């Protein structure tokens with residue numbers, strides 16, 4: 001097992017990783033920017049190294065600074081968390097060259113899943129259901145026109161270097177295609193330095209259901225059931241839950257098998273997530289594979305009663321997995337609390353927390369790095385806490401969440417707590433009657 005792990009991240013996920021390392025008897029190194037000098041991850045880690053100024057590009061994304069911090073502290077592994085360098089194949093490669101274990105998949109696995117056409121092509125060949133569409137990149141306008149007619153409108157254009165909703169265009173009829181194709185290309189080129197675009201049938205009002213997976217270094221893989229992440233706003237998830245209210249035991253079996261096929265196709269090593277779109281007939285289609293631990297991993301932890309960070313570290317250290325799958329025994333819901341004003345287009349609201357009362361009690365887990373007097377810096381993601389509530393049934397988990405939200409007092413900044421309180425009250429949400437379009441017409 002590793003003696004010392006450097007955590008190349010900040011905020012709640014850095015704390016989350018430090019906590020598991022402490023339980024496992026592994027020493028920790030925090031890295032921080034000058035804006036995070038007074039952060040809890042700096043205080044909770046055994047050692048801390050300042051890696052630069054506030055801008056991410058000069059600190060949490062600066063590979064040279066992070067490798068130096070690793071060298072001077074003698075850490076033998078790096079946990080990247082999520083975001084920042086978590087899905088950067090170059091960083092995983094540099095770790096390998098330095099003899100530092102990157103806690104995550106291989107550089108090749110990261111790069112194959114990072115390129116969306118390569119990912120889809122790999123999955124289709126492995127027999128994972130994929131959305132009908134172009135065979136790889138669209139060469140030109142004529143090909144796009146021909147294909148759109150063949151597939152049938154509406155279609156969607158996606159950037160191969162994109163993902164998470166960036167660089168997408170829905171096209172409802174032929175007269176919109178030319179303009180959409182050109183703007184999709186230009187936008188993709190500007191945003192990713194790669195103007196490759198592909199086409200798919202547009203699935204209307206789908207659910208976003210993802211399967212948590214784990215694979216070891218010996219080619220064995222398993223699934224850990226699903227999370228429903230359909231409640232999103234502009235491709236930002238706001239709440240997630242497990243199990244999905246739309247799931248059936250039969251669908252879980254089929255989606256779980258498909259997700260394991262996806263892992264086997266690339267000999268996946270580490271914990272990961274296979275994202276699917278699910279239509280109203282319960283047809284499901286591969287969308288993307290995330291090769292990192294995700295923000296919403298906690299709902300899975302609560303329903304299967306496993307520490308996924310511990311599993312991730314054990315797999316990286318060379319432990320074998322049993323190969324059996326995991327099924328939900330409870331129901332868990334997570335609300336992401338962001339320093340944003342939900343009454344003002346979710347505009348960021350950084351600043352000092354002047355009063356803080358944190359909920360607790362039965363069935364309530366809070367993963368957060370905030371404290372009374374903490375100043376939320378404006379430079380990073382606005383998520384400041386996650387409330388995860390777990391109960392025997394979905395409706396009880398919602399009731400626990402309502403109680404926890406009503407106890408949470410955060411003053412000095414605006415937060416998304418009022419949004420979540422309204423969501424938990426919503427009749428359609430309570431009935432599990434929602435898809436990815438739900439928030440487009442949600443008023444509160």
Ligand code: MV4
Pocket residue numbers: 131156163164165166200201202203204206207208229230232235277287288436437
């Ligand atoms: C789609 C789709 C419908 N049809 N692809 C959004 C994020 C990126 N991963 C892919 N996305 C979508 N791809 C086809 N062929 C609808 C979406 C989509 C979406 C997906 C998941 C969660 C929220 C969403 C919101 C809008 C669009």
